[in-house]
Structures are given as structure tokens and as C-alpha cells.
Amino acid sequence: MGRMILLIAVGIFAWLAIQKFKYTPPDKRRKLLVQWVLIALALAAVLLAITGRLHWVGAAIAVVLPLLGQAWRTFGRHLPWIAPLIARHAQARAEKQKSTDEKAHRDHASATDREPQLTVEEARKILSVSAHASREEIIGAHRKLIQKFHPDRGGNDYLASRINAAKTLLLKQLEH
Structure with missing residues (x-):
């Protein structure tokens, strides 16, 4: 009971x-x-x-x-003497978080700087499109590849970034 x-x-x-x-x-x-x-x-x-x-x-x-x-x-x-201690502690935590965020941003930026720049020929090879591909062909090839190699579907960030960079480069080339 x-x-x-x-x-x-x-x-x-x-x-x-x-x-x-x-x-x-x-x-x-x-x-x-x-x-x-x-x-x-x-x-x-x-x-x-x-x-x-x-x-x-x-x-x-x-x-x-x-x-x-x-x-x-x-x-x-x-x-009154405890309040400044607590405020100083909170400020130190905020500064530490800010420096951690800035370091992560710098690391990410330097990682993207280390990636080799794509040439137009490499971009065409990545997307498997011809030299005279239209905007729709480029977008279609990109869509097909990104569905296979997206990080959410078992791919990785590097491949997805290269596929996206290839699409961006080829679409910019078409505009000029």
C-alpha cells in the first residue's frame, strides 16, 4: 500500500x-x-x-x-559588493563566447580560402555539362548531383560546396 x-x-x-x-x-x-x-x-x-x-x-x-x-x-x-563580481563574471563569459565564435568563424573562413579555385573547365566536368549548356541544363545537372551528394543524404560538405561553386561559376559565365 x-x-x-x-x-x-x-x-x-x-x-x-x-x-x-x-x-x-x-x-x-x-x-x-x-x-x-x-x-x-x-x-x-x-x-x-x-x-x-x-x-x-x-x-x-x-x-x-x-x-x-x-x-x-x-x-x-x-x-552591493557582490553585484559587480557577478556582472564581471557574466561579462567574462560573454567575451569568452564571443572570442570562441570569432575563432570558429576565422577557422571556417581560412578553410574556404584553402579550397582551390574552380576553373570553368573543372566546373563543366563536375556538373557533366557541355561548353554550350543552357541555364536549365546547368541547374538540372546541379540538382541531380546535389541530391546525391548533399550532406543530409550521406554526402559531405566538401563535395556539396564544390558542386555549388561549379553551378555558381557556370551561371555567372552565362550572364557575361
């Missing part, structure tokens, strides 16, 4: 958590999820302590940890 009551309580808790999570804006979902997980862990620790499977000190620590986190945030808002 005790297990049945426990199972019903867990089910109700899970249902409440899902309902709360479903109607929360996406930008606040992560914070809400962390809160619910911490509450669930605290309740599990208390339940284990009541049933004798966890020492009461362990349960007390599990219950106090979320409260300490909330107290730290409260003190951060009310003590």
Missing part, C-alpha cells in the same frame, strides 16, 4: 512538472527545469531518509543545497 501511494505521489509530481514546463516561455524553461530537478532530488532524499535508506544528514544536505543557491542569488541582489 505504501508503494502504491508513493507511485501515485510521483505520478502527480511528474504531471505537475510537465504542465508547468509546457506553459513556460522557452527562454525560462531551462531555469524551471533545474528548479524542478532540484525539488525532486530534495523530495527523494527526504523520502529515502524517512524509509531509513539514507542517513538524516545526507537528506538535510540535499534539502539545504537548493536553499543555499536561492540565498546566494538573493544576497547577490542585495549586497
Whole structure:
């Protein structure tokens, strides 16, 4: 009987958590999820302590940890010397993220710079079109190849980029 009551309580808790999570804006979902997980862990620790499977000190620590986190945030808002520390930490994280993004962009740009430039003849060979191919023939050949070699269909980025570059080069040549 005790297990049945426990199972019903867990089910109700899970249902409440899902309902709360479903109607929360996406930008606040992560914070809400962390809160619910911490509450669930605290309740599990208390339940284990009541049933004798966890020492009461362990349960007390599990219950106090979320409260300490909330107290730290409260003190951060009310003590003027903590606010600049938190702001400096947030700024350092933002700068680190920005430098990481810039490095990734530079690496991508240098990778595309290393690719050899296509000649018109190579572009024709890649797309298997003649020297007098029309715009429709070029687009059709491109479409057929990109369907085979697109990264989403088992191809790779390099092949897809070369096929796209060949199409772009040949279409530019037709315009001039």
C-alpha cells in the first residue's frame, strides 16, 4: 500500500512538472527545469531518509543545497559588493563566447580560402555539362548531383560546396 501511494505521489509530481514546463516561455524553461530537478532530488532524499535508506544528514544536505543557491542569488541582489563580481563574471563569459565564435568563424573562413579555385573547365566536368549548356541544363545537372551528394543524404560538405561553386561559376559565365 505504501508503494502504491508513493507511485501515485510521483505520478502527480511528474504531471505537475510537465504542465508547468509546457506553459513556460522557452527562454525560462531551462531555469524551471533545474528548479524542478532540484525539488525532486530534495523530495527523494527526504523520502529515502524517512524509509531509513539514507542517513538524516545526507537528506538535510540535499534539502539545504537548493536553499543555499536561492540565498546566494538573493544576497547577490542585495549586497552591493557582490553585484559587480557577478556582472564581471557574466561579462567574462560573454567575451569568452564571443572570442570562441570569432575563432570558429576565422577557422571556417581560412578553410574556404584553402579550397582551390574552380576553373570553368573543372566546373563543366563536375556538373557533366557541355561548353554550350543552357541555364536549365546547368541547374538540372546541379540538382541531380546535389541530391546525391548533399550532406543530409550521406554526402559531405566538401563535395556539396564544390558542386555549388561549379553551378555558381557556370551561371555567372552565362550572364557575361
